[in-house]
Amino acid sequence: MSTDTPAVLRARGLRVEFGTTVALDDLDLSMSGHRIQVLLGPNGAGKTTLLRCLTGLLDPTSGQVELFGRSPARALAAGRVGVMPQRTAAWSGIRPVELLRYLADLHAHPLPVDDLAAELGIDDFARTPYRRLSGGQQQALNLAGAIIGRPELVLLDEPTAGMDVHLRRRVFGLIRQLRDSGVSVLLTTHDMDEAARLADRITIIDRGRVSAEGTLAELTGGSGDLEEVFVSLTTPGGVG
Numbered sequence: 291m292s293t294d295t296p297a298v299l300r301a302r303g304l305r306v307e308f309g310t311t312v313a314l315d316d317l318d319l320s321m322s323g324h325r326i327q328v329l330l331g332p333n334g335a336g337k338t339t340l341l342r343c344l345t346g347l348l349d350p351t352s353g354q355v356e357l358f359g360r361s362p363a364r365a366l367a368a369g370r371v372g373v374m375p376q377r378t379a380a381w382s383g384i385r386p387v388e389l390l391r392y393l394a395d396l397h398a399h400p401l402p403v404d405d406l407a408a409e410l411g412i413d414d415f416a417r418t419p420y421r422r423l424s425g426g427q428q429q430a431l432n433l434a435g436a437i438i439g440r441p442e443l444v445l446l447d448e449p450t451a452g453m454d455v456h457l458r459r460r461v462f463g464l465i466r467q468l469r470d471s472g473v474s475v476l477l478t479t480h481d482m483d484e485a486a487r488l489a490d491r492i493t494i495i496d497r498g499r500v501s502a503e504g505t506l507a508e509l510t511g512g513s514g515d516l517e518e519v520f521v522s523l524t525t526p527g528g529v530g
């Protein structure tokens with residue numbers, strides 16, 4: 291019997307066309323083991339398009355995606371994947387803790403709602419309707435919703451966008467805790483400092499292709515100057 295365990299994530303030859311725009315161009319990406327992998331790329335490079343393919347929201351023009359050896363739809367349906375999109379349709383009048391309890395009830399072994407709400411500072415605005423939350427507060431709640439079901443892989447599109455330093459620190463701590471407890475985390479950001487501090491591995495995407503992949507030390511030759519490497523490897527404006 292084979293003892294091979296399937297990769298957490300494997301995308302092969304992904305191509306996505308929107309009319310004449312090639313958003314992903316023969317892109318390969320894989321993750322195995324639990325780690326924090328950060329996707330960097332200029333505006334329009336294809337990061338969100340890639341995450342949409344990984345979550346089954348978008349069918350690539352060609353290429354394949356597998357999460358835990360299955361289609362994204364099946365991996366999501368099995369509760370193995372948590373997703374935090376860049377924007378969510380507003381949950382409108384629902385209050386944060388009601389929303390978390392509702393989402394927790396969808397899962398067999400959810401995280402304790404009160405602990406998660408305390409960890410992300412959600413209990414400070416627990417009774418404010420979703421539509422009245424600040425951008426950063428909505429992000430905190432979206433992140434909580436992505437992880438409440440104890441997924442094995444979380445896909446986070448710019449999770450700390452709009453967060454102040456206090457909340458960002460809490461989120462960094464939480465993401466590291468997830469990794470240390472065996473969860474694989476793939477996230478996008480435009481913040482080089484965030485990438486340098488959080489990532490076990492960094493993938494730089496430019497014009498729909500992977501232009502570099504490695505640890506911070508590998509990518510920067512030990513200098514740690516990720517911004518310099520990013521600027522030298524990417525094209526302003528992303529897709530040409």
Ligand SMILES: Nc1ncnc2c1ncn2[C@@H]1O[C@H](COP(=O)(O)OP(=O)(O)OP(=O)(O)O)[C@@H](O)[C@H]1O
Binds near residue numbers: 312333336338340528
């Ligand atoms: N639904 C769509 N229809 C047409 N073009 C699209 C669509 N979604 C994305 N694109 C185009 O595909 C390219 C990649 O966009 P994508 O949103 O994936 O980039 P990104 O790296 O996430 O950018 P940002 O950092 O600005 O969020 C861009 O040129 C964008 O205009």
